[in-house]
Amino acid sequence: MEVLVTSPWVPREWIRAHGLEPRGAWFAQLDPSGALPEGVCAFAGAMARLHQAQPHAGIVFTTACDQMRRAADATASSGGKHAFLFSLPATWQTSAARKLYHAEVARLGKYLESLGGHTPGEEELMREIRRSEAQRAHRRRILEAGSSSDRGVPLALVGGPLLPSQWSLFDAVEAAGGRVVLNATEPGERSVLPPLPPMAPGQEAVIALADHYFDHAVDVFHRPNTRLYAWLGERLQARGARGILLWAHLACDLWRVEAASLREAFDLPVLVLEAHRVGTGGLRDRQRLGAFIESRR
Ligand code: SF4
Structure with a gap:
């Protein structure tokens, strides 16, 4: 099952280790034509409509901004069954914020299990971490070459x-x-x-x-x-x-x-x-x- 992720700060490795397929929402099929109510960010507006195009996918929203919170609410109130709102702490200098982030990763795990994922073993997660590390190393090389x-x-x-x-x-x-x-x-x-x-x-x-x-x-x-x-x-x-x-x-x-x-x-x-x-x-x-x-x- 695909899980669309609307923020780079949600660990993809964790999703994959649960046996599900994470996908950056930036690359999802978005509807560019839909009219947006005044004051709505086009990206958040497109995220609020994602579940219509992909009703069977999970969608992870975050609390990064009010617009994204509203997109999560709109998804839930218009019948989107698989939405999850990840609380991203706005602060980063306190141990309470770190604890909250840890707790959200654990809560995300429960959500992934509710979608049919399984609790990953240590080795399974390590394998996904290594895989993501290799992909990121590749991206870094491309980015460096691109700036030469x-x-x-x-x-x-x-x-x-x-x-x-x-x-x-x-x-x-x-x-x-x-x-x-x-x-x-x-x-x-x-x-x-x-x-x-x-x-x-x-x-x-x-x-x-x-x-x-x-x-x-x-x-x-x-x-x-x-x-x-x-x-x-x-x-x-x-x-x-x-x-x-x-x-x-x-x-x-x-x-x-x-x-x-x-x-x-x-x-x-x-x-x-x-x-x-x-x-x-x-x-x-x-x-x-x-x-x-x-x-x-
Ligand atoms: S921070 Fe929120 S309002 Fe700004 S572009 Fe991202 S989703 Fe849109």
């Missing part, structure tokens, strides 16, 4: 979910004379965890896995958001980014309000690109993009 070109104005793309239907943004950047040297959207580089450190003797695999996700989630909903800024700062400098493209879904206040702070923290110009729908950006964005890149030459 030296043509075009180097720019960082920072923000929320960037769906396959929106990947033409990369072409638009290139056509305007830029190149993306850091993709800090979802499910881009920001969503790729670093390698799991060696486990302490006697440590349970599920605890090590939960701690790793908890310690390396880099997102805008965290308070304080210093982890996001530290992660970005290191990479913006290393890649020589000359500007930031802030990818913010319309009605996503969480990302939009970062524009001024990003400008100030990194002393770089920021262009806000609004994603109105789950389709691609329009001509207005292209023109603004062209002018922005021209100004950074």
Whole structure:
């Protein structure tokens, strides 16, 4: 059975070890045409409709933002039977937040069993952890190779979910004379965890896995958001980014309000690109993009 996951901070290995198939919701078939009520983020709106297209799949929502909570409520109230709301702690500096995350991973396990999954043994989970580690290592290599070109104005793309239907943004950047040297959207580089450190003797695999996700989630909903800024700062400098493209879904206040702070923290110009729908950006964005890149030459 497929389990659609709407956040990078829900351990895929845990789902697979239960004998179920995790799938990033970014890659699910989304309906780009449905009308959205005013004030609804296009991504959260698309997530709220996922169960209609895939009624037999499990869907894991998170409490990352109010919009996503509402998508989980809307799914439940419109008959979606397999939704689960994972409480992602907004804080990350306290042991209470870590405990909450551990408890949510355990609760997710019970939910997966309710979908027909089985309780994984230690070796089964370790196998899935190793498999994910290998996949992430592969992704890291691709991302590093992707940033080795030296043509075009180097720019960082920072923000929320960037769906396959929106990947033409990369072409638009290139056509305007830029190149993306850091993709800090979802499910881009920001969503790729670093390698799991060696486990302490006697440590349970599920605890090590939960701690790793908890310690390396880099997102805008965290308070304080210093982890996001530290992660970005290191990479913006290393890649020589000359500007930031802030990818913010319309009605996503969480990302939009970062524009001024990003400008100030990194002393770089920021262009806000609004994603109105789950389709691609329009001509207005292209023109603004062209002018922005021209100004950074
Ligand atoms: S883009 Fe913003 S509003 Fe939409 S789901 Fe993500 S954090 Fe929430």
